Amino acid sequence: MTDLRMTPLHALHDELGGKMVGFAGYDMPVQFPAGIMAEHIHTRTKAGLFDVSHMGQVILSGAPMAEIAAAFEALVPMDVIGLPRGRQRYGLFLNEAGGVLDDLMFANRGDHLFVVVNAACKHEDIARMKAALEPGVKVTEVTDRALIALQGPEAEVALMKINAAVADMDFMDVATVMLDGVECWVSRSGYTGEDGYEISVPERHAEALARLLLEHEDVMPIGLGARDSLRLEAGLCLYGHDIDTQTLPAEAGLSWAIQKVRRHGGDRAGGFPGADAVLDQIVQGAARKRVGLRPEGRAPMREGVALFASDSGGERIGAITSGGFGPTVGGPVAMGYVPTDQAAPGTTVYGELRGKRLPLTVTRLPFVAANFKR
Amino acid sequence: MKYTEEHEWLLEEGDLIVVGITEHAAEQLGDVVFVELPEAGTEVTKDEEIVVIESVKAASDILAPLDGEIVEVNGTLTDKPGLVNEDAEGGAWFFKIKPSDLSPMDDYMDEAAYKDFIA
Known part of the structure; x- marks a missing residue:
């Protein structure tokens, strides 16, 4: 300690x-x-x-903004070049198979990009950015x-x-x-x-x-x-739980974060780690999807609870990746992965809790409507 | 009042023992959001897991402190689990047990010993 x-x-x-x-x-x-x-x-x-403050703050600088943006675009599937000055965007680092290495925020601060990454991943993220971007772009951790x-x-x-x-x-x-x-x-x-x-x-x-x-x-x-x-x-993913190296953006419900310009048919399609697998899955659809789940009873169902299609027998169809009590909802809430044909809102699935199979309803995310100033 | 190392309190009420968890335990658990009680009439064995408590943080169990029969449970907790945080050593009792063997009571702590235990 x-x-x-x-x-x-x-x-x-x-x-x-x-x-x-x-x-x-x-x-x-x-x-x-x-x-x-x-x-x-x-x-x-x-x-x-x-x-x-435990999160990683990183500055990408030392070159004209257009060059920094173009270089960073090779690392993430987002439209970085088109991000206006003074604007921020959600991003993802992916491995060669398209699995998520981390999620992040990046902002165009005029003469540099300001990147915020998860605490648990920051050393790997910074090493990855240095390896890919230096010496053309300077990668500085803000400590x-x-x-x-x-x-x-x-x-x-x-x-x-x-x-x-x-x-x-x-x-x-x-x-x-x-x-x-x-x-x-x-x-x-x-x-x-x-x-x-x-x-x-x-x-x-x-x-x-x-x-x-x-x-x-x-x-x-x-x-x-x-x-x-x-x-x-709010239906937001926690890295290492709802998304990790075994999840691709589309099945995680994060296709929205990949702007059209980087997708198949876009002017700057691909050109990032895992592009083929990631972009193909957006077009073809995923076999499983991250969904919201509301336990019908009062008992919270937490990460790791196995999901089944029926209340007895059958193979496991997925698992809860985040779950607990939602104080604003006033009851238990969870997220997890289920096969796409069982991902429609209203579908009942069963979670195995203390040896019993208890029903959950697939629910649209977020559980609580966002309250952003747009 | 007697106390177990599992942070249960035991109160003799005629030939029954009323069981709940201590304020200290409730505070450690955090906001309780779910309580699953056994059914009245259930025969239990000492150290058997008979109550599930879920807080905003985690799930935990309450063990039967004695052998015996559960004769009454506090159904209020099913609808109002937060009572455990508000009144752990009063209104938020969990169950009443009719013990078949009282001898473990001698091993449980009195209030002074429990205060030392959690200090």
């Missing part, structure tokens, strides 16, 4: 009574005294402050900045108290914003299904900024537990 790294907000988490756990090599708060349920509901109704997410319907009003300019940002905009006298890199995005911001702030100012935000009566500190239930209700 002593090997766990600390974020710049670690002392603040301790002071706020955070219950700390090891996560992706960092000592992180899983919850605060309010508890996961209250933190979740607060984020959906007011605003929550999350420390996501002197914290990353704070402010999420929820009151996030805008709370952040406007510090700088009213953030109100002008739309969903997936990025901008450099002065917050409390410090230059912050702000995006209007997050991973909760709510409106909100992610704020990259110099580490020595992170605690002061977090304290300033927490002074607002509607802002409460939120741990990883509620972060997980929020993203699950």
